[in-house]
Structure formats: C-alpha cells, structure tokens
Amino acid sequence: MSVLVCGAGPTGLVAALELARRGIDVRIVDAEGKPSQLSKAAVLWRRSIEVLNASVPVERFTAQGRPVSGIQFEADGCVLQEIDFGTDAGRFPHGLLIPQNKTEAVLNEALESLGVQVEWGVAVKDIASCKDYVDVDFSDGESSRFAWLVGADGAHSTVRKCLGVKFPGIAIDRRWLLADLELPESGPEDRIRMFLSSAGLLGLFPYGNNVWRVIADAGPIGIQSPRLDPTCEDMLDILRTRSNLDWTVEKALWLSEFRINERQVDQYCHGRVILAGDAAHIHSPAGGQGMNTSIQDAVNLSWKLAMVIKKQATSSLLNTYQDERHPVGAAVVQGSGRMLRVMMNQNPLIGFFRRWVLPYIVGLPPMRKEAVNRLSEVDVEYCGGPLAPTGVGRWIGRRCPDVSWGDDRSSIYDLFTGTGFTIVRLGRGSITDALWERVIRAAGPDVVSVDAAMPDGAVAEEAKAFAQALAAADGTIVVVRPDSYLGPVSQDIEVVVSWFRQLHNFE
DSSP states (O other): OOEEEEOOSHHHHHHHHHHHTTTOOEEEEESSSSOOOOOOSOEEEHHHHHHHTTTSOHHHHHTTSEEOOEEEEEETTEEEEEEEOOSOOTTSOSEEEOOHHHHHHHHHHHHHTTTOOOEETOOEEEEEEOSSOEEEEETTSOEEEESEEEEOOOTTOHHHHHHTOOOOEEEEEEEEEEEEEEOTTOOOSSEEEEEEETTEEEEEEEEETTEEEEEEEEEEOOTTOOOOOOOHHHHHHHHHHHHOSOOOOSEEEEEEEEEEEEEEOSOSEETTEEEOGGGTEEOOOTTSOHHHHHHHHHHHHHHHHHHHHTTSSOGGGGHHHHHHHHHHHHHHHHHHHHHHHHHHOOOHHHHHIIIIIHHHHHHSHHHHHHHHHHHHTTTOOOTTSTTSOTTSOSSTTSBOOOOEETTTTEEGGGGOOSSSOEEEEESOTTOOHHHHHHHHHHHOTTOEEEEEBOTTSSBOGGGHHHHHHHTOOTTEEEEEOTTSBEEEEESOHHHHHHHHHHHHTOO
16 A cells, blocks of 8 residues: 655645655645646745755755845835845755745656656545555545555645644734736845835745745735735835835736635644645745745655654654644744734834834844744754653754765765665764664664774764764764754764664654
8 A cells, every 4th residue: 555645735745755765655646637837935945955955956946946145124215134144055045036836846856757646636535544544535436545645735635624623723814915026127136125114014035037026915804805816006006105116017927815824733643644734734924934844844754654664663653743843833833923913013113113123133143143044944953852852962853964074065965865864973982893883783774874984083084074063072973864853963872772772663
C-alpha cells in the first residue's frame, strides 16, 4: 500500500517529493483540473530554501525569483527607515520573491523527475481510517486503500472535514485587496516597500521587470458581505493616496479581494491520517509565513513517516511531528495576528507609534537582526521537545548553522544531500575508529558519515568553520537530522548512541 497525498499545492508537492526520494510509493491528487497560474504566496524565506536544498537545489528557485535585500518603510513620500537584510547570506538568500505558481512548477518538476505525476481533477470524496490502513472514495467512483493519507488540501480541506475535525479560530472582519501590477518607473526592485498611512496599510513586493505584488487594507466589512474584486482604478487610487507618490499602472495581471482567518486544529495526527499546511493552520499573510510554515511542516513529517514505513522507527515517532510543528504553527498564527493588528489599528496613539516609533525601533541593529531571523524563519527551533530534551547540550533541536565547508567555500548544507541522518566527526579526540563505526551503525540505514579528522586527530581544515560555529572541541560528534536540525552535538558516544536508540524505538 502506498501513501496518498491529497492536495498539490506547495505542502502536498513537498510531502510527495520528500517521500518519493526516500523510496516510498506515493500517489498525489488534486481536485483542481490543472496547476494554478495565480501567483498567491509571494516569498520563499531562507529556512524553507535550506530544508528543501537536498531535494531541490537552491539554484532552481533563485533562477525563477529575486532575492530580497531588505524592507523600506515609507510615509508621506519620504523614506523613514531601510532595514538591510545584509550580504552574509551565502548561497541561501534571506528571502526570495517568487510567485507561488513558479515555486509549485519547480517542485512539480523535481517530483516528476522521480516518476511521480500529480493526478489533476481527482477529488477525495470520503475516507475511512482504521488501525492498519485508510480507505478512500474518490469523486469519480474509484475506491482505494492506502497505508497513510496526508491531508494537504488547503484551508477548506475535504480530508479535515471527513475526519470531523474542528478548525477553531476567528475570521477578521476586514476587506483586503491584492493585485499584481506592472508599475513603470516604480523604483528599486530589490526590497519590500511598506507605506505607513493613516488610511491603511500598503505593501509592495517586487517580482522584477516592473511587476509588483500590492497588498492593501481596505477597511472594516461585515463577515457575510459578498466579495468584490477591486478594479485597476481602485488600486491606483490606493497607491497614490497612501504613498503620496505619482504612480501609473501599465497593466493589471491579477486583481483580487481576500479575507483573513486565524485558525488551527488541535491535533495534526489522526491515526493514519495526518494534516499539514493550510489544512492544519491558516493566519494573516503579515510576514509572508504561511506557505513557508507549510513547506516546513511537510519536510518535518516526511522523513519521520518514511522511517515508520520502512520500519526504522515505531509509529510513535509521528507524535513528534505534532510536538514540533504544532507550536510553530501556533506561534505564526499569534505573531502574524499581532503584526496585523498593529498595522490596521486606527487608534491615534497606535498610529503615532506606527509612523514615528516603529521604523526607528526595527532599525536598531539588535532588532534588525531579530526581525531578519524571524522573517526568514531561521530562529525556528525544537529545543525542549521529545527529540531535543534539555540536558543534551545547547545545540540539540536548533537549526544547523550555515557555514563554509572545504576549500571552495561551499555551504555545509551541500553535505546534507542524503535521505537519512548526516553525522560528522570533528577531529578524533577520544573517538576511536571503532567508536566512530558504532555511531554509524546506530544512525541506521541511509546515513551519510563525514569524518573530518586529520591524521594527527585534529579537526580537518574544511571543517574548522563548522567546529568554530559550534564551539566544538576535537572529538565532537555532530548529528544532523534529515531536515537539517541538529541532534546531539557531543564528545560522549553514549549520548549519541542512546539518542539514536530512542529515536528508532520511540514510544
């Protein structure tokens, strides 16, 4: 029996891709008749690009997108603050402006290279799950049995509804407008532009070649009010009144109204049916975290599900998907909601803070660094969780730092191209070759082992930047999970072996 992935947006495509490259038989369906040509989500943040690099090299995305160099706050025709993202990103940009349809095209191409085709126009009608399998009825009359089902079918998830799972939260009673516009002579195209106006929020995101994603708050509206897409004239009026700049619109590529909901299911895992992405959580687009959080859901889930299917771990390992990703989703719902409320609040004091204080605060170096880390999601961590218990060192559960490796100064992420764990020996220390072999065996199949020890036992030259970043002494074993988060970083072999034993026999 195979895995069924329901939904061929970014979440479903990544889930299918990560499972397929691990040798799992996977089928992916989508109720839509063909891939969406809408741009939808506008940005891939650094952490998403990093966790995808093993299956889709970063260059495939950068060839289709435009790196973000920063955010510019403006008001009354003046620049208030420029938040520079810095030039230390290496191969992975802090953010990449790329329309969602292009992101999906890159992911779909990678999936097809593994022999998996999306079945378009195939909708799930009903499901029945038991201890050992999931029976699925499709809208065309087909009934099939699967070992597992991943529900990645969006905010209106049929899979979630078939489970009878509640989607608690609130709807925001405001109208939001979205447009992709050709704006000639629109200014620098390397940064996001945010206009702070008493009339409401206005944000511009450059796709390049004078094409910009424009998002604007259009004010309060009744929850039951019918949707009405804006006209090109509506967007031009908003552009001019909120920026005090003389814009012209060459062409409107997409005009839409959308509403915002803030919702999250209580449980992601329901026996052999697992929810991911918008099927599990939806929230404000503030910060552009939605698609990125969903992609990282899929990566986290897939390597664990593959281990369970291959009988390299018990099914209890999937509980760690809930334990690690549910708090991340909750934080995004709360954080993006707070950001949204600050931006749309009409209180004069809040308006003063937004116009005069906020740009100054986020321009301070410590705040700028925190803002960039939070936006790019490199600050997401699993410390204190079931796979990163306290007392096992300060690094476990954190993102592996991106440092140079080797003479060509390539990224250490180039080592993480396998489908299993990567283990690195930084120097020999007291770790004999026999002990090193014991760690390799404990890591299980598909492990990539990197012995960075000189003949004299010191750390090899190519690994010194990595050792320095971790403040690791000679003889340190570094475990990197398949999603490029750190396992144990320790000189104690028993700590490392015990961690792997717990993972493979998780209860």
